[in-house]
Amino acid sequence: MEIYVGNLSYDATEEDIKKAFAEFGNVEAVKIITDRYSGRSKGFGFVTMPDETEGEAAIAALHGRNMMGRDLKVNEARPRM
Numbered sequence: 001m002e003i004y005v006g007n008l009s010y011d012a013t014e015e016d017i018k019k020a021f022a023e024f025g026n027v028e029a030v031k032i033i034t035d036r037y038s039g040r041s042k043g044f045g046f047v048t049m050p051d052e053t054e055g056e057a058a059i060a061a062l063h064g065r066n067m068m069g070r071d072l073k074v075n076e077a078r079p080r081m
Contacts (some may be wrong), residue, residue, distance in 0.1 A: 001055035002077040006044040008032065009068035014045070020062060021047050025054025046077055 005017060014030040021027045032045035049055040055076075063074040 001049050001052045003047040003049060003055055003059060004044065004073075004075055004077040005047055005062075006073035007070050008041065008043050008045060008072070009070050010041045010043060012041070012068055016068070017045060017047060020065075020067060021049065021058050024058035024061060025049055025051050 003021075008017070012032070014032055017032070018027050018030045021030070026049060027047060028050050029048040030045065033042045034040060035042055047058075049058065059074050059076065062072055065072050065074075
């Protein structure tokens with residue numbers, strides 16, 4: 001299951017996000033999207049969790065949770081166009 005994580009702190013690392021999602025199950029991958037020129041975080045990323053039930057539990061628990069001073073926006077990622 002691919003999960004969108006928005007409103008991330010620019011200081012958040014992939015390890016920080018992995019730690020938060022690992023409470024709910026196995027995290028296969030974490031990718032923070034960065035600006036190609038500056039290398040700075042764009043404030044959102046994606047988490048891949050192989051078990052859909054665990055992914056849904058993580059979405060329910062983490063959506064709106066404060067992480068590093070920002071309230072996360074967490075939902076199932078939409079397919080790319």
